Amino acid sequence: MSVVITGATGHLGSLVVDRLIEIGQPAGRIVATGRDTSRLAALAQRTGVQTRRADFADPASLADAFAGVEQLLLVSTTDVGQRFDQHRQAIDAALAAGATLIVYTSILNADTSRLLLADEHRRTEEYLQASGAPHVILRNGWYLENYTDRLPVIRQHGVLPGSAGDGRVSVASRQDYADAAAAVLTSGGAVSDGSVHTIHELGGEAFTLTELAATFSEVLGTPIAYQDLPVDDYAALLTGAGLPAEVATVLADADAGLSRGELYTTSDDLAKLIGRPPTTRDQAVRDAVARPTG
Structure with missing residues (x-):
């Protein structure tokens, strides 16, 4: 199983990579991506994972980065105002590459929130749901x-x-959310009681x-x-x-x-996913x- 992590140059993405290694995911089946691969060098050296360039402004780079992907963790980008278009291109590229699961890090209560931050998350969720792709949405608090x-x-x-x-x-903590993402990637979204949810309020x-x-x-x-x-x-x-x-x-x-x-x-999804x-x-x-x- 090939797992591609976007935003691995950031705090959350790199913690997910570390957690996947910790729980036994083979390093050779993990692909850490980012705009600047030089910033992934230390992560690759520490973990042994593959690294690839993925620039959301460059669709061709996404096709190359997602080649062979089975599961994609789409860590939401930080470019407010450009996020939805970036996420849309990543979802399209992952589907074209044959991804069987897309996990997206959204924001708490995205469907009802009036936060400025929530709009692009909500639109991404809607696009992902309409795509028909198997997916799990992690609404991080x-x-x-x-x-x-x-x-x-x-x-x-x-x-x-x-x-x-x-x-x-x-x-x-970031580590808590990273552990949740890793748990979803290794369990297909199942929580401690064995149930599977498409959306987790975390x-x-x-x-x-x-x-x-x-x-x-x-x-x-x-x-x-x-x-x-x-x-x-x-x-x-x-x-x-x-x-x-x-x-x-x-x-x-x-x-x-x-x-x-x-x-x-009031959701306890986070505790159920991470088992603590x-x-x-x-x-x-x-x-x-x-x-x-x-």
Whole structure:
């Protein structure tokens, strides 16, 4: 069985490759792809997997990258505004290559969410479903790393800013989501009870950002307050911190969606897929604090 992973130069894709190797998938049957194959060299050296160039803006490269594919993990791209066309081309290329399963990483509650991020995911899901291809959609919730990666700034200013109000967000670590993707690729989508679902709503522990700030306070041993801001003010703060305006807008909009419950789920699909409880916020914060810096 040949498994092709897109976006293997990124965090999630590379973790999926590592997990597949860990659970016994032969390295020679795994193809890690990315726009820049030089960035895949370390992954190939560490794992022994094949590497191929796959540029979503270059359909010919997709045909070459997906040659011989049986299962494709389509990791959603990061090019907001271009995602749907990129995903559509990848799905077409995979089908032309004879793929028997396409697994797509979407976003939580994609069919009902009003998030700016959700539109292209929803359109991709609809296109994939209409294609008739055997598929599994992994609607990933928010990453714990979206918060723990901001630890230095949070510690420096004693504030966790956002626009989420009292909304609850269902989160898990990148490793949790990677383990789920690997489980689907090796089981055809079956969960621990043996059932198979086409769509999985994936999320772990749910909390408010006020509760997250309390966890930062406890672990750091210093007061950290959650500062709730109007969406436009939060976007301006992110822009002032150096983020591109379009990225700041998307992130602030995500917090607005969080306040409406659009990044929350009661589904236990993630725990069932990975066979363990997802990473908690306490563990994620403690791991981030203990991680060497510099």
